[in-house]
Amino acid sequence: PTGFTNLVEMLAVLVIPAALVFMYGRMAGNRRQGYAIYATMMVMFLGAACVAYVAEAHGSPAQHAAGLHTHVIAGSTGGNLEGKEQRFGIAGSALFDVVTTVTSCGAVNSAIESFTGIGGAVPFANLSASEVIFGGVGTGLYSILLYVLLAVFIGGLMVGRTPEYLGKKIEAREIKLVALGLLITPLSALFCTALATASKAGRASISAAATGPQGFSETFYAYLSQANNNGSAFAAYGGYVQPNAGNLGAHGIKFADLVGGFDMLLARYAPILFALAVAGALAGKRVSPAGLGTMRTDNPTFVVLLIGVIVLVGALTFFPALLLGPIVQGLTGHLY
Structure with missing residues (x-):
């Protein structure tokens, strides 16, 4: 692939x-509703891309500690090029990483684990948003629509009006279902991460070279990625069993395989059920x-x-x- 085909792939995603x-x-009968949601997605997408690029272009703590240059010179794009290809450079790698983590694509053209602390926090943040930016494969827009209903409810309370969306009143039952739909994915990812880091079997899946915040980042990213149907990874975390005389080359089953399967099962199917329940409640x-007191949901506000x-x-x-992983690495500048 070249820089041009890299761009084509991102557009295709x-x-x-x-x-x-x-x-x-168009389906809602008000195109401005779609424009408002699209504007929300684009602002968050462009913000993530800018942060990732600036963080990687600034360089890594290792470069600064060694006194190496991180600015652009002839023959070098500058910045943190560890784990990246020269043909894509900082911009192509950072943008591709953002594109594939705001959607549930999961493909990579660089090593996410080699990103700087703040640069690596961007894919974490994208996954933490639970596919609200441009939706996910097989799930579409329901994640951001749940947030739309929550925002309408909060906005209605702020102005003292009954919350309404597309002419349908948002009441206690719908908000309870919305809250459950939004919280189940984070709950699954955080529970599995806590279980993995607190147990000896879980820590065995962390690479020996990763210590402190880096090891936690590997673990957290693994279960956050699986919960959001993404597939990208901080590569050193895994459930692979090395072949030896005892297992005759068999893969075997490790803690990460079992807990990862539970994570995907709970975090992918449960929110769909709550989204369907919300849709059923509003359809009736x-x-x-x-009226004059109805809060508009199709404007910049x-x-x-x-x-x-x-x-x-x-x-x-x-x-x-995030403070325990990528952010502490980015703020302290320590090498782990």
Whole structure:
């Protein structure tokens, strides 16, 4: 592949998920609803891409500790090129990583584990958003629509009006189902990560070279990626059993295989059930005409509110775990 084919691959990953957002607006009978959701996705996507690029272009702690240059010179793109190919450079690698973690693609053209602390935190953040940016394979838009309903509910409470979305009133039953649908994936990923790091069998799957925050990052990313149907990885974490005289080359089963299977089963199917329950609850309600007090969900104000809700929920859920892994590496500059 070349830089051009790398761009074509990224466009191929995004074109259908992005188009489905506009299709949703047409199906809802209000194209501006689709535009608002698309704007939300694009702002978050571009923000993630910018952070990843700047972090990688700045270089790694190892480069700065060794006194190596990290700026662009003839024959070098500069920055942290560990685990990356020269033909793609920093920009092509960082952008590809963002594209494949905001969707459930999971392909890579560079080693995510070799990213800097802050650069590596970007795919964590993308996965923590639970496929709200351009949706996921087999799940589509339901993740961000759950956040839309939550944002409508919060906005309605702030202005003292009954929350409504597309003329349907959002009441306690729907919000309970929305909360369950949004929390089950983080719960699964965090529970499996805690179990893996607290048990001897779980720690055996961490590579011997990864210590401290790096080992935790490997573990957390593995279960977060599986919970979100992504497939990318901090590569050293695994369930592979090395062939030896006792197992005759068989793969064997390790802790990571069993817990990873549970993680995928719970985090992928349970949210679908809650999303269907929300859809069923709203389908049976009558459409109320919009009034003067109805909060609009197709303007820039709602886009800002929706982004704030997504970021706030993600931060409250995952920030403590991220502090133990990529963020502490990025802020301390230590080599682990």
